[in-house]
Structures are given as C-alpha cells and as structure tokens.
Amino acid sequence: MDKVISLSHQAQTTKQSDDVIIKELAALKPLEYDRVRAEKAKEMKVQLKTLDAQVTAYRESKQEAKRLPFDEIEPCQEPISPANLLDEISTAIQQFIVLDDEQAHAAALWVAHSWFIDVLEISPLAIINAPEKVCGKTQLLKVLGRMAYRPLPAANASPSALFRAVDLWKPTILIDEADTFFKDNAELHGMVNAGHSRDGFVLRSEAIGDSYEPKAFPVFSAKAIAGIALEKHLPDATMSRGIVFNLRRKLPHESVGRLRHADKGLFSGIAAKLARFADDYSQQVREARPVLPDELSDRNQDNWDGLLAVASCAGDEWLKKATAAALKISGDCEKSHSISNELLADIQDIFEAKRVSFIGTIDRAYPVVTDSHYR
Structure with missing residues (x-):
C-alpha cells in the first residue's frame, strides 16, 4: 500500500x-x-x-x-487542507452576509461542490430567499459567484443562450431577481429543473442544411437563484430541488463588510485553493458514500449527498457541521410541508363533514382553520 x-x-x-x-x-x-x-x-x-x-x-x-465570460483559475501550487479551506470560505461569507453558522457552512459546501461538478450526480440549487428588500440576497449571490466554478451571471440571458453555455462551458449560473423575470419563464424553469441531475437535458431543434434535427443539450451545472418571497413565485418542483437560504435584515447591533471593500485577492485566493481542492480530491468525492440523515426526504437526501461528500474530505468535524446544516435548513422544510399537509387535510375533513364544495366567509358553523393551530 x-x-x-x-x-x-x-x-x-x-x-x-x-x-x-x-x-x-x-x-x-x-x-x-x-x-x-x-x-x-x-x-x-x-x-x-x-x-x-x-x-x-x-x-x-x-x-x-x-x-470566456469568466476567469479561468489556476490551482494554487501548495496542497490545501480541506477543513481549513471550508472554514475560510464560511468566514468570508459571514464577513459580508448576515447568516447563522449552519447557513454559512451550507453555503461554503455549495460553493465547493460547484468545483466538483464533473464527478457529482446531483447539483442542488442554491435558493437565496428574502422576505423583503435590503436583506442581502444579491450580495450573497455575488459572494458565492466570486468563489464558485466559472461563474456566469444570467441577467438578460435567453434560455437558449444559457443551455448552450452549459453545454459548452459547464458554468455556475447565477440568476438574480427570480421573483420577476424568472417566475413567468416556463422554458427557463424547465432548464433549471432538468439541470438538477447529471442526466438532465433539454431537447431543441437545430438547423441542419435546409432541414431541422432534434438535439439534446445537457443542462447539468451548478445554479444559484436569488429573489424575494420565492416560495410564492417558484413552483414546488423548483423549490424542492434546492437548498434554501432564508435571509433577513441585519439587526442594529449587527454589521457586515462592504463587498467593494473586500481585501484584494481574498476571493481569487480562495478560488485558487478550490481549484487545487478539486484537482486533489475529485476521486475521493466521486467515491464518497456519506451517511444521510433519515429525517430528510428522498429529494433532500439527493440535494445534500454531494455536499456531504465534499465535507467528508475535510474530516469528521466538517461532516458533523454539514449534517447539522442539512437538518436545520432542509429538515425544517420537511416539517413545514407536514404542517401544510395537515392543514389541507383538516380543511378537506370540514368540507366532507358539511357535504359541500363551497363555504362562504359568512358561514361560521365551523371555526376558521388557520396554520396557527399547527405552530
């Protein structure tokens, strides 16, 4: 040996x-x-x-x-410590964004997973969600983009340009303002959803001489989506394919750095280490079979599998951090879905008990049911 x-x-x-x-x-x-x-x-x-x-x-x-519309990063010459690198990424993110530790750890792992896109089977969306303006959603998208593999902002890009870009470059696609232009773009939804797994593709007609022939474009790549109240604007099929970062406004006692004032070389230095990380550990990530929490649904286990595989390269401490992040971020989503299902089931019981298909707001024979009953 x-x-x-x-x-x-x-x-x-x-x-x-x-x-x-x-x-x-x-x-x-x-x-x-x-x-x-x-x-x-x-x-x-x-x-x-x-x-x-x-x-x-x-x-x-x-x-x-x-x-190319992005910089090609040369791997750093010195070997890296995966644990130290992931710590460095988490710290850099929290330097500019108000995030709890679990979200920062998840964001660091998501950034790192983008560099291992060639050896992973699933790439979860990074869904950056905010209840209102001035919560840092665009800032977080930019911070992730400065460290991710081949970042490609999708502002004003057509779906056909994006799936051709994925086919050619395998970039990390960054979509901002998803609550506006993205929500009504069914073609873009289809591309994003299909690109969740390695075998995803979109089928389009290509001009060949005087005729057209079908061509399958692979659309598997890392993608991040930012917007306001995305749970209201994105279909469940898209939300379920992501790791949701729910942001908030910073409190009076909290402070974060200005991205424009970031130390010169901070993000490029991290990106060079990530390139070396991918060079040295791709085979280990490909072969990793991390233990996934039973508390997560099958879809969320898929979403976290690659991130935990990356964490496994950094040792037991980072595996614990990754598992804790998965349970806090996606485990809560499972609970929320269960509450919603319970509420809908109880509403159905009321309709069946009254044997009606409609209940007016003035009909108070039964108490009004709200989700507060399940909190």
Missing part, C-alpha cells in the same frame, strides 16, 4: 512539474522556443512532437480563455 501511495504521489509531482515547464515554454517567443525545445523534450523524456503538441494546446487554451 505504501508503495502504491508513493507511486501515486510521484506521478502527481511529475505532472505538476510538467505543467509548470509547459506553461513556461508556451510563454516563450517562437525563436526562443525553437532554441530550447529539444533540450526540454530530452529533460522531460518525451518526443519532440509530443512536447510541441502540449505547448500548442496550452497556447490555444489560453487564447480561448481570453474569450
């Missing part, structure tokens, strides 16, 4: 060394590269044509990156 670990570490070190050399060679001018390519190929123990292909591919990827 020790020999296998040693060989694995050696291979990883060699890959990192090769990547550094290729990056340096790609930055050279053509004449400079020609002078050193033979020596470098010999040093790396590869054929000249192999080295040329790698350097060309790197240069082309950098040119493509210049055309």
Whole structure:
C-alpha cells in the first residue's frame, strides 16, 4: 500500500512539474522556443512532437480563455487542507452576509461542490430567499459567484443562450431577481429543473442544411437563484430541488463588510485553493458514500449527498457541521410541508363533514382553520 501511495504521489509531482515547464515554454517567443525545445523534450523524456503538441494546446487554451465570460483559475501550487479551506470560505461569507453558522457552512459546501461538478450526480440549487428588500440576497449571490466554478451571471440571458453555455462551458449560473423575470419563464424553469441531475437535458431543434434535427443539450451545472418571497413565485418542483437560504435584515447591533471593500485577492485566493481542492480530491468525492440523515426526504437526501461528500474530505468535524446544516435548513422544510399537509387535510375533513364544495366567509358553523393551530 505504501508503495502504491508513493507511486501515486510521484506521478502527481511529475505532472505538476510538467505543467509548470509547459506553461513556461508556451510563454516563450517562437525563436526562443525553437532554441530550447529539444533540450526540454530530452529533460522531460518525451518526443519532440509530443512536447510541441502540449505547448500548442496550452497556447490555444489560453487564447480561448481570453474569450470566456469568466476567469479561468489556476490551482494554487501548495496542497490545501480541506477543513481549513471550508472554514475560510464560511468566514468570508459571514464577513459580508448576515447568516447563522449552519447557513454559512451550507453555503461554503455549495460553493465547493460547484468545483466538483464533473464527478457529482446531483447539483442542488442554491435558493437565496428574502422576505423583503435590503436583506442581502444579491450580495450573497455575488459572494458565492466570486468563489464558485466559472461563474456566469444570467441577467438578460435567453434560455437558449444559457443551455448552450452549459453545454459548452459547464458554468455556475447565477440568476438574480427570480421573483420577476424568472417566475413567468416556463422554458427557463424547465432548464433549471432538468439541470438538477447529471442526466438532465433539454431537447431543441437545430438547423441542419435546409432541414431541422432534434438535439439534446445537457443542462447539468451548478445554479444559484436569488429573489424575494420565492416560495410564492417558484413552483414546488423548483423549490424542492434546492437548498434554501432564508435571509433577513441585519439587526442594529449587527454589521457586515462592504463587498467593494473586500481585501484584494481574498476571493481569487480562495478560488485558487478550490481549484487545487478539486484537482486533489475529485476521486475521493466521486467515491464518497456519506451517511444521510433519515429525517430528510428522498429529494433532500439527493440535494445534500454531494455536499456531504465534499465535507467528508475535510474530516469528521466538517461532516458533523454539514449534517447539522442539512437538518436545520432542509429538515425544517420537511416539517413545514407536514404542517401544510395537515392543514389541507383538516380543511378537506370540514368540507366532507358539511357535504359541500363551497363555504362562504359568512358561514361560521365551523371555526376558521388557520396554520396557527399547527405552530
């Protein structure tokens, strides 16, 4: 076993060394590269044509990156501690947003899960909900976006542009003001709901010559949605696919930092560590089978599975934090649904007892039933 670990570490070190050399060679001018390519190929123990292909591919990827609507993040050089990194993300979020610890832990795990999108089967929506204005919903969306994998704001984007972007880039889509333009956009609902699982796709017609052919566009990616009173504006099918962050206005004794005054390099430094986290732990996350709380519904267990898999890389303490967050955030949702179902069942009993299909507001033969009876 020790020999296998040693060989694995050696291979990883060699890959990192090769990547550094290729990056340096790609930055050279053509004449400079020609002078050193033979020596470098010999040093790396590869054929000249192999080295040329790698350097060309790197240069082309950098040119493509210049055309991307987000920055491509280089992984940090030093190995990271997953537990320390998740602590750092939680602290950064609470520096700018009023959130309790469980919500901050969930937000940190959601950000981290976006970097493991290639190895997860489910990507829960981050549903950032506020009862009114000035609760920090847009601020939280921005904070998450500054650390998430390939953040792509969806303001003014058409559904067709978004599902093509997902097909091409696998970005983290950030949707603000979901209580306005999003709520009446059935096509966008369909894309967001289908993108909850890896096998999700939308079927569209594509022009091929003089005819049209159906094409399935994969829409699986990380997505965050922010808005006011989203439980009133989004269908249950969308709400059930998310982890809901219920925000509030800060109290007089509470204070948060201004995002525009954030330390230079704070978020880019975290993103570089997240890129390294994904490089080093993707296989562990892929193979993780975390124990999911029985108190959660099947859908919420799906939503939290990937986040707990990420937490498992950070040790037992973070697994406890993740489980506590899941129970507090999504367990409460289960209780709320149960109360609503009880209320509806009692209303149905009243209608059946009276043998009517309508009860007027002036008919007080039975007491008015409200959800306060179940609080």
